[in-house]
Amino acid sequence: MKIYIRPYELTDLEDLLDLRVRNRFFLEPFEPIHSPSFYKPQGQMDWIAQAMREREADRGYSFGVFENLSEELVGHVALANVVRGAWQNCTIGYWVDRAHNGLGIGTEAVHQAVEFAFVEARLHRVQAAVMPQNGPSLHILQKVGFRLEGRALRYLHINGTWEDHDIYAMTLEDWRDVKP
Numbered sequence: 001m002k003i004y005i006r007p008y009e010l011t012d013l014e015d016l017l018d019l020r021v022r023n024r025f026f027l028e029p030f031e032p033i034h035s036p037s038f039y040k041p042q043g044q045m046d047w048i049a050q051a052m053r054e055r056e057a058d059r060g061y062s063f064g065v066f067e068n069l070s071e072e073l074v075g076h077v078a079l080a081n082v083v084r085g086a087w088q089n090c091t092i093g094y095w096v097d098r099a100h101n102g103l104g105i106g107t108e109a110v111h112q113a114v115e116f117a118f119v120e121a122r123l124h125r126v127q128a129a130v131m132p133q134n135g136p137s138l139h140i141l142q143k144v145g146f147r148l149e150g151r152a153l154r155y156l157h158i159n160g161t162w163e164d165h166d167i168y169a170m171t172l173e174d175w176r177d178v179k180p
C-alpha cells in the first residue's frame with residue numbers, strides 16, 4: 001500500500017496550502033469557483049476548521065492522502081453530505097496532486113475512504129458524481145466497484161457552469177461482493 005488517509009490537523013495548514021496553490025489551475029476545471037482568499041493561509045485554516053466541525057457533527061469526513069514512506073501530503077478524499085435516518089448515504093470527492101497522478105494513489109485513496117464509510121461510519125451507500133469526460137475518475141470508480149446509476153443533467157455548478165454528471169454508487173452489499 002503506497003498511501004494512507006487521515007483526518008486533517010491544524011498542523012497540516014502549510015502543506016495543504018502549498019498543495020492547493022500548486023494545483024490551483026489543474027483542479028479548477030473540476031471544482032466550484034473558489035474566492036481568492038481560499039488560496040491564502042486564513043482561507044485554508046478556515047477550511048480545516050470547517051472540516052473538523054463537519055466531522056464532529058457527523059456531517060462529513062475529510063481526509064488528507066499521505067505517502068507511506070515520506071508522509072508527504074499528496075491528495076485529498078472526502079465523504080460529504082452525510083445523511084442518516086433511512087438513507088445512510090454520503091457523497092465522495094477526491095483529487096491527487098498533479099505531480100503524483102498515474103501512480104494508483106487516487107484508486108487507493110477512494111478504496112480506503114469507502115472502507116471507512118462502511119466500516120467506521122457505518123453508512124449504507126456512497127455516491128459519486130463524475131463529469132462524463134473525466135476518464136481517469138470514471139476509471140477509478142469502476143476499479144473500486146461502483147455501479148453506474150445514470151446521468152444527472154446540469155447537476156453541479158463546476159467552474160462557473162451547470163455540468164451534467166454520471167452518478168455512480170456503491171452500497172454495503174456491493175462492497176461486500178468486491179472487497180478483497
Ligand SMILES: CC(C)(COP(=O)(O)OP(=O)(O)OC[C@H]1O[C@@H](n2cnc3c(N)ncnc32)[C@H](O)[C@@H]1OP(=O)(O)O)[C@@H](O)C(=O)NCCC(=O)NCCS
Nearest residue numbers: 030094095096101102103104105106107130135136137139
Ligand atoms: C482523477 C484523479 C483523482 C486520478 O488520480 P490518480 O492518482 O492519477 O489515479 P490512479 O492512478 O489511481 O488511476 C487513474 C486510472 O485512470 C486511467 N486513465 C488515465 N487517463 C484515462 C483516460 N483518459 N480514460 C480512462 N482512464 C484513464 C489510468 O490508466 C489509471 O488506471 P490504471 O491504474 O488501471 O492504469 C486525478 O487525476 C485528479 O485529481 N483529477 C482532478 C480532480 C478530479 O477529477 N477529481 C475527481 C472528480 S469526480
